[in-house]
Amino acid sequence: MKKFVLLCFMINAFYQLNAQDYKVVRFDDIQQIMETKNDTLYVLNFWATWCKPCVEELPFFDEMQERYQDQKMKIILISLDFQSQIESKFKPFLQQRKLKSEVWFLNESKFNKFIPQVDQNWSGALPFTLFLRESDQYRSAKEGAFLHGELKTIFDNIFDN
Numbered sequence: 001m002k003k004f005v006l007l008c009f010m011i012n013a014f015y016q017l018n019a020q021d022y023k024v025v026r027f028d029d030i031q032q033i034m035e036t037k038n039d040t041l042y043v044l045n046f047w048a049t050w051c052k053p054c055v056e057e058l059p060f061f062d063e064m065q066e067r068y069q070d071q072k073m074k075i076i077l078i079s080l081d082f083q084s085q086i087e088s089k090f091k092p093f094l095q096q097r098k099l100k101s102e103v104w105f106l107n108e109s110k111f112n113k114f115i116p117q118v119d120q121n122w123s124g125a126l127p128f129t130l131f132l133r134e135s136d137q138y139r140s141a142k143e144g145a146f147l148h149g150e151l152k153t154i155f156d157n158i159f160d161n
Contacts, residue, residue, distance in 0.1 A: 020094035022079075022103040027114040030078065030106070034118070039135035040072040041158060046106075046118075046128040048080045049093045053145035054127040060151045062100040067152075071159055075101040080126065083107065131158070 033042055045061055047054035058077065065075050077099060081090045086105065094103060108114060115124045119141045122128050131140040131154070138158070146154075 020098060020103060022090075022094060022105050024107050025078075025104045027106070027108050027117070029104070030114075031117065033076070034130075034132060037134045038072075039133065040074055041131065041133045041138070043073065043075040044078055044118075044130045044132070045075065045101075046078050046080055046126060046130075048126055049085075049089050050081070051126045057127060057145045057151070058097065058099060058101075060146055060148050064151060064155050065101045068155060068159060073159075076104055077101050078104045078106050080106055080111065083109075133158075 030044065033044065036042065043061070043064075045057075047058065049055065061075050061077060079090060090105065111124060115122050119128070119130060121141065122143055125143055127145055128143050129141065129146070131138065133139075140154075
């Protein structure tokens with residue numbers, strides 16, 4: 001029995017060491033980013049593991065993270081997964097995907113309250129991406145998934161100007 005308990009402990013420790021880090025946040029944390037006044041481009045992508053178009057576009061954000069790593073840019077993937085599925089779905093998804101971008105888990109239950117505060121035109125559908133840079137008052141939003149080339153073109157246009 002002791003060997004079994006030790007084995008379970010070691011497996012759990014291994015999983016913890018290899019699981020992708022993520023940050024549990026409230027909407028106030030997102031609002032703080034949205035109000036940051038500097039020349040960094042913030043890309044906030046709202047997604048969920050149960051959203052197929054969301055999952056399909058995540059590698060595109062990781063590619064942009066690598067491609068523009070020398071730019072003043074921060075990509076934050078904000079999960080709207082269900083709190084009750086963190087252990088069963090969210091953590092295993094992160095473990096499997098090994099995303100390179102920063103991942104936040106939004107710990108809120110009243111999405112309809114904060115959605116219009118993110119963008120008045122956001123219906124609440126996922127995925128939703130917001131681009132913000134205060135220095136030149138750049139703001140752009142898109143509801144729906146990006147195609148690979150479409151996201152690359154947006155980043156190229158932002159950083160070539």
